[in-house]
Amino acid sequence: MNSGLMKRTVKPPADLGEARIDRVAIGERLRQLFDEVVNEPVPDDFLDLLRQADERKAPGAADPEGGQ
Amino acid sequence: MSDAARPPADPARDQIFKKELVALIPQLRAFARSLTGDPTAADDLAQDAMVKAWDARASFEMGTNMKAWTFMILRNQFYSEKRRSWRQSQLDQEAAERTLVAIDDPSAPVALDELRMGLAMLPAEQREALILVGAGGFAYEEAALICGCAVGTVKSRVSRARRALMEILRRGEYFRDGAPAGDAMGTILAQAERLSNAT
Numbered sequence: 001m002n003s004g005l006m007k008r009t010v011k012p013p014a015d016l017g018e019a020r021i022d023r024v025a026i027g028e029r030l031r032q033l034f035d036e037v038v039n040e041p042v043p044d045d046f047l048d049l050l051r052q053a054d055e056r057k058a059p060g061a062a063d064p065e066g067g068q
Numbered sequence: 069m070s071d072a073a074r075p076p077a078d079p080a081r082d083q084i085f086k087k088e089l090v091a092l093i094p095q096l097r098a099f100a101r102s103l104t105g106d107p108t109a110a111d112d113l114a115q116d117a118m119v120k121a122w123d124a125r126a127s128f129e130m131g132t133n134m135k136a137w138t139f140m141i142l143r144n145q146f147y148s149e150k151r152r153s154w155r156q157s158q159l160d161q162e163a164a165e166r167t168l169v170a171i172d173d174p175s176a177p178v179a180l181d182e183l184r185m186g187l188a189m190l191p192a193e194q195r196e197a198l199i200l201v202g203a204g205g206f207a208y209e210e211a212a213l214i215c216g217c218a219v220g221t222v223k224s225r226v227s228r229a230r231r232a233l234m235e236i237l238r239r240g241e242y243f244r245d246g247a248p249a250g251d252a253m254g255t256i257l258a259q260a261e262r263l264s265n266a267t
C-alpha cells in the first residue's frame with residue numbers, strides 16, 4: 001500500500017550524469033568486445049605449439065629433428 | 069657466476085607454469101586481436117608470444133603477475149614486427165580499413181561494430197592503453213609497466229581515447245540515419261584525428 005509513495009529516486013544532474021553514462025557504456029562495450037574473443041574456443045594450434053616447444057626443450061626428447 | 073647461471077630444469081615448476089600459461093591464452097588472443105584488428109594476424113602474434121613466454125619461463129618469478137608479464141611479451145613482439153615490416157605512418161589507416169571490411173557482417177550488433185571501428189581509428193598507443201585498462205582489467209600502474217611508460221602517460225592516453233570514442237559513437241548514431249557511408253567515414257576519421265591529437 002505504501003509502494004507508490006516511496007517512488008522518489010535520486011537522479012544525478014543531467015550533464016554530469018550523461019557523461020558518466022557514456023563512460024560506463026563505453027567500458028561495458030569494450031569489455032564485451034574483448035570478452036567476445038576471450039570466450040572463443042582456443043584453436044588447437046596453440047596447444048600443439050606449446051607441446052612442440054616443450055618437447056624441443058626436453059633433454060632426450062623421443063623424436064630428434066631432421067627426419068622431415 | 070653460479071647465481072647468474074640458468075636454474076636447472078624443474079619439471080614440477082614447468083607444469084604449473086604451463087597450466088597458468090594455457091589459462092591465459094584466451095586473454096592473449098583478445099589482446100592480440102585488439103592490437104592487430106585482424107583475427108589471423110592476431111593468432112600468429114598470440115602464438116609467437118606464447119612460445120616466447122614458454123621459452124623464457126626460467127626468468128619468470130612464480131607468484132608475480134603472469135598476465136601482465138605475458139601481455140608485455142606480446143606487446144613487445146607486436147611492435148618489433150611492426151618496426152620490421154610495416155610503415156608506421158600508414159599502419160593506423162590500414163588497420164581501420166581492414167577492420168571496416170572485417171566488420172561487414174549484418175548480423176553483428178551495431179554498437180559493437182561502431183566501437184570496433186572507432187578503436188581502429190585511434191592511435192595505437194591510445195588504443196592499447198584503453199584496452200588494457202578498460203577491458204583487460206589492469207590497473208594504471210600495471211598498464212604502465214606493460215607499455216613501458218609513466219603512469220600519468222597511461223592515464224592521459226586512456227582519457228583521450230575515451231573522449232575520442234565517445235565522440236565517434238555519438239557521430240555513428242547520427243550517420244546511421246542515412247548519410248552516405250563514404251562521407252560519414254571521411255568525417256568520422258577527420259573528427260577522430262582531431263580529437264586524438266587534441267590536448
